Amino acid sequence: MTTTTLSPVQPPKPAPTRAQPRPFGLVRHSLALARRSLIKTIRTPEQLLDVTLQPIIFVVLFVFLLGGAIAGDTHQYLQFLLPAILVQTVVFASVATGVSLNTDLKKGVFDRFRSLPIGRSAPLIGSVLGDLIRYVVATLSLAICGLVLGFDLVNGIVPALAAVVMTIAFAFCLSWAFVLLGMVLREPGAVQGVAFLTMFPLTFGTGMMAPVDTLPGWLQSWVQINPVAHAMEAARGLMIGGPVASHVVWVAAWGVGLLAVFAPLAVRAYRRRT
Amino acid sequence: MTAAGSTLGGMEYAFEARGLVKRYGKTTALAGLDLSAPQGTVLGVLGPNGAGKTTAVRILATLLRPDEGRAFVGGLDAVKDAAKVRRLIGLTGQYASVDEDLTGMQNLVLIGQLLDLRKSEAIARATELLGEFGLAEAGARQAKTYSGGMRRRLDLAASLVGRPDVIYLDEPTTGLDPSKRDDVWNIVRGLVKDGVTVLLTTQYLEEADALADEITVVDHGRSIAHGTPAQLKQIVGGQTILARPADPARLAETEAILTGVSGRPAESPSRGVVTVPVDGDAQFTEAVARLAQAGVSVTELSLRLPSLDEVFFTLTGQRATDEEAA
Numbered sequence: 001m002t003t004t005t006l007s008p009v010q011p012p013k014p015a016p017t018r019a020q021p022r023p024f025g026l027v028r029h030s031l032a033l034a035r036r037s038l039i040k041t042i043r044t045p046e047q048l049l050d051v052t053l054q055p056i057i058f059v060v061l062f063v064f065l066l067g068g069a070i071a072g073d074t075h076q077y078l079q080f081l082l083p084a085i086l087v088q089t090v091v092f093a094s095v096a097t098g099v100s101l102n103t104d105l106k107k108g109v110f111d112r113f114r115s116l117p118i119g120r121s122a123p124l125i126g127s128v129l130g131d132l133i134r135y136v137v138a139t140l141s142l143a144i145c146g147l148v149l150g151f152d153l154v155n156g157i158v159p160a161l162a163a164v165v166m167t168i169a170f171a172f173c174l175s176w177a178f179v180l181l182g183m184v185l186r187e188p189g190a191v192q193g194v195a196f197l198t199m200f201p202l203t204f205g206t207g208m209m210a211p212v213d214t215l216p217g218w219l220q221s222w223v224q225i226n227p228v229a230h231a232m233e234a235a236r237g238l239m240i241g242g243p244v245a246s247h248v249v250w251v252a253a254w255g256v257g258l259l260a261v262f263a264p265l266a267v268r269a270y271r272r273r274t
Numbered sequence: 275m276t277a278a279g280s281t282l283g284g285m286e287y288a289f290e291a292r293g294l295v296k297r298y299g300k301t302t303a304l305a306g307l308d309l310s311a312p313q314g315t316v317l318g319v320l321g322p323n324g325a326g327k328t329t330a331v332r333i334l335a336t337l338l339r340p341d342e343g344r345a346f347v348g349g350l351d352a353v354k355d356a357a358k359v360r361r362l363i364g365l366t367g368q369y370a371s372v373d374e375d376l377t378g379m380q381n382l383v384l385i386g387q388l389l390d391l392r393k394s395e396a397i398a399r400a401t402e403l404l405g406e407f408g409l410a411e412a413g414a415r416q417a418k419t420y421s422g423g424m425r426r427r428l429d430l431a432a433s434l435v436g437r438p439d440v441i442y443l444d445e446p447t448t449g450l451d452p453s454k455r456d457d458v459w460n461i462v463r464g465l466v467k468d469g470v471t472v473l474l475t476t477q478y479l480e481e482a483d484a485l486a487d488e489i490t491v492v493d494h495g496r497s498i499a500h501g502t503p504a505q506l507k508q509i510v511g512g513q514t515i516l517a518r519p520a521d522p523a524r525l526a527e528t529e530a531i532l533t534g535v536s537g538r539p540a541e542s543p544s545r546g547v548v549t550v551p552v553d554g555d556a557q558f559t560e561a562v563a564r565l566a567q568a569g570v571s572v573t574e575l576s577l578r579l580p581s582l583d584e585v586f587f588t589l590t591g592q593r594a595t596d597e598e599a600a
Contacts, residue, residue, distance in 0.1 A: 021361075022390045032387040040375040043416070108371025112432065115335045116388045117360035 033126025098178030318486030
């Protein structure tokens with residue numbers, strides 16, 4: 001080549017550790033960002049106040065308010081209610097990721113993430129993973145409340161843990177719907193509002209508070225397709241006895257479906273949002 | 275080695291943008307903007323708020339796609355090869371883009387890990403940068419406890435973790451007091467010495483003059499002037515003498531003396547102050563001598579570069595502040 005170069009010849013730069021791409025980038029980056037999210041939560045523990053108090057309030061409220069009327073006995077009602085409250089609390093907690101991402105996006109630090117050579121989905125996956133702490137805290141708070149009120153783990157601890165794992169896995173899948181809301185809507189308040197509107201039919205349109213066969217037919221049809229209702233029945237089955245497998249199949253199918261639809265949509269919306 | 279870049283210009287540009295257009299609904303943020311800088315130089319992009327500076331930076335930083343035009347960094351297309359471009363660049367936004375809840379150390383380590391450094395390498399790099407930027411002791415504290423200047427330094431450090439070839443500084447000194455501003459200027463000079471190419475946006479001609487090899491003046495999303503600081507100063511009338519006579523009654527006399535020195539009409543832009551454009555330091559010395567000779571004592575006498583407002587007035591016949599209001 002005989003082309004003349006106008007720019008002066010640069011002495012070769014000593015090339016210190018300029019990082020080279022390494023495999024499993026998306027996993028590593030997502031985990032690093034999940035850790036960031038976890039540090040932030042630990043630094044501002046008041047973020048966990050809602051998931052700590054909500055299960056206690058619901059259990060105490062419902063057991064003593066409705067227990068006598070519905071079950072004739074508060075202890076029996078506690079046995080009936082608590083597995084369902086576990087599901088309700090954790091599902092409720094899944095809204096927060098969308099709300100906090102909506103706030104986070106407006107901060108400069110997300111610009112920085114976007115200017116880095118990482119997968120576009122990594123910041124979202126990181127936030128969703130980091131918020132798993134919320135589900136764990138909600139579960140622990142409920143467990144303590146249940147123990148204090150005298151809940152009997154009829155089937156022992158292992159099936160109860162299985163119920164917890166199933167519930168958290170489902171909430172993880174569902175939270176992508178709220179992440180999408182967080183990407184699409186402008187204000188965190190709007191995300192919270194819309195999310196809660198969907199939350200009520202999902203969590204109360206179930207057999208949480210009263211046996212399903214006492215509900216009118218149209219509501220029973222809703223309960224039969226509502227994944228949260230199935231999660232509650234599965235949790236009941238695992239913790240105090242009853243059918244499990246058929247409900248778990250519903251929960252798993254819905255969970256995979258929600259994840260497959262909403263996670264890609266959320267990532268796409270994040271990419272477009274500038 | 276970066277042959278792809280030569281599809282546009284013949285020279286080896288570290289970054290090059292041609293004909294960038296970006297519209298938001300009816301607003302046109304960029305209307306065909308060209309920007310480029312050879313390797314190891316500083317391009318100053320000078321313009322008022324809303325001129326399109328930040329939009330241009332966001333396109334070159336792969337955060338935004340242009341509606342028309344193309345942007346190249348290191349010969350790579352900022353849209354098609356965005357992932358590769360991101361390995362070459364560092365970005366420091368107008369507002370410190372660090373995570374306030376994390377410590378300085380955690381911020382830098384996180385970015386190192388996102389840049390595929392191993393944890394130990396990321397910690398080593400973070401430690402090194404905190405030291406260089408005078409934040410070694412503050413590294414263990416949350417960024418929200420930092421002062422404005424410290425936060426800006428952390429932000430700069432964060433954009434250097436990956437040893438970028440090109441770094442974008444979007445109004446890096448806005449809101450900093452003069453001593454902190456000098457810190458940032460020295461950091462930028464150090465970067466250039468290491469061979470980094472810098473795109474610096476600013477609202478201050480003084481800043482562009484102090485740091486940039488070439489300046490592009492941007493208005494309404496297009497370039498209205500481009501050249502070295504010296505060329506630009508020639509266009510806008512070089513420096514200005516500003517004098518404030520101690521006795522306001524001697525304003526007219528001061529005006530006459532300065533007009534005599536410069537050969538151009540002096541004016542009184544605000545109460546009690548006289549300004550006149552001059553060609554160099556020699557005329558300033560002469561002005562001092564003549565004012566002393568006439569016995570005019572002054573409370574203020576300075577030789578300064580034209581402000582952005584004056585640059586714009588010369589180039590467009592409009593005040594920059596008018597556009598800010600839009």
